[in-house]
Amino acid sequence: MSQMELTIREALPQDSYAIATILHELGWSEYINHASAELTEVHIAESIIQSRREGTHTILVAEHPEYGVIGYTSVHWIHNLMLGHEGYLSELFLHPSATGQGIGGELLKQIRAYAAERGCTRLSLINRRIRESYRRGFYTKQGWQENPEAALFTLSLSSVS
Structure with missing residues (x-):
């Protein structure tokens, strides 16, 4: 699959089937799995x-002319009182057949461009250490730095039935 054929664009409602297929294929989310x-x-x-x-x-x-939508990313724009505008990358997922081909890097490049247009001072994300992307250093290879001084805390407000 050539990156030259790849189109990165804003998602449309009709892309929801392809994105849902990717998420169900990955099987990482309890909510999605149920x-x-x-x-x-x-x-x-x-x-x-x-x-x-x-x-x-x-x-x-990320859309390929032959295979359709093969990946997506979602970023939330936040105004931080101390730092100004920033983006939080909540999701970046590819269909398993599309990994290792530079597609994730292309999605990140576009997010950086969107962040620059918005005047963001920082982008952040959470990459679970058990994920293959963490093990192979995907984000560090893209210029992201792990923050050794921070801890991630979560509070679950609902459970999957």
Whole structure:
């Protein structure tokens, strides 16, 4: 698969089926694993519509002319009182057949461009150490730095039934 054939663009509601397929194929999310493909698709379409309407986050897809949407990323735009504007990259996922071909790097490049247009001072993300992307140093190879002085805390507000 050549990067020259790849198009990175803002997601459209009709991309929700392809994104849902990627997420179900990966099987990493308890919520997604317990939801039907149709429910996941509806939820994603609603998120894309909200993203395009409100501008609080941006969802980009990587589209190949032969294979369709093979990856996506989502970034949330935040105004930090101390640092100014920043972006939080909440998701970057590729179809398993599309990894290791530079597609994730292309998505990150576009997010950096969007962040620069918005005057962001920083981009951040969480990469779980158990993920293959962490083990192979994907983000560090893209110029991102791990923060050794920070700890990630979460508070679960709902459970999957």
